[in-house]
Amino acid sequence: MNYHASTQQSRFTTPLGPMVLAASDQGLCGAWFDGQRHQPDTSRWPHATRHAVLQAAQEQLLAYFDGRLRAFDLPLDLAAGTxxxxxxxxxxxxxxxxxxxxxxxxxxxxxxxxxxxxxxxxxxxxxxxxxxxxxxxxxxxxxxxxxxxxxxxxxxxxxxxxxxxxxxxxxxx
Missing domain, CATH: 1.10.10.10 (Winged helix-like DNA-binding domain superfamily/Winged helix DNA-binding domain)
Structure with missing residues (x-):
């Protein structure tokens, strides 16, 4: 998969284990549990603790895991796929x-x-x-x-x- 050069990442812990989130300028382009199959090498993506999309994704995922959210409202960037x-x-x-x-x-x-x-x-x-x-x-x-x-x-x-x-x-x- 080809991710945008602008891709940034953040990490956080969920009730199901640590996750890596990735976002480009267009939207959220990745969410993987640690060790998940087909997870790309994220080592070159800078960490961005204040990226608005990454923060929103983390907040919404935590609300989902708490049972307070059923549908996500995030801009997605799925351009890395065919x-x-x-x-x-x-x-x-x-x-x-x-x-x-x-x-x-x-x-x-x-x-x-x-x-x-x-x-x-x-x-x-x-x-x-x-x-x-x-x-x-x-x-x-x-x-x-x-x-x-x-x-x-x-x-x-x-x-x-x-x-x-x-x-x-x-x-x-």
Missing amino acids: AFQRAVWQGLLAIGPGRLTSYGALARSIGNPAAVRAVGAAVGRNPVCVIVPCHRVVGSDGSLTGYAGGLPRKTALLALEAGSQPDALRRAA
């Missing part, structure tokens, strides 16, 4: 809190029903986890399938959205 990946990530944004979809349904929703595997790969490379809700995608039989941040976190996020927040977050941490 056109296909961006279409998949936009499809993820249409999945409301507490709702689930399958990879096949997501492929159909973006007008590419034969691309189920490619959709799965794009979901796995989502650069803005939690906010772009890739955790809401499950197998066609309803089973929990891969999550770049780990299945315990996916389980906790789904439980949080279903209303059993405190216990779910403690078990996944």
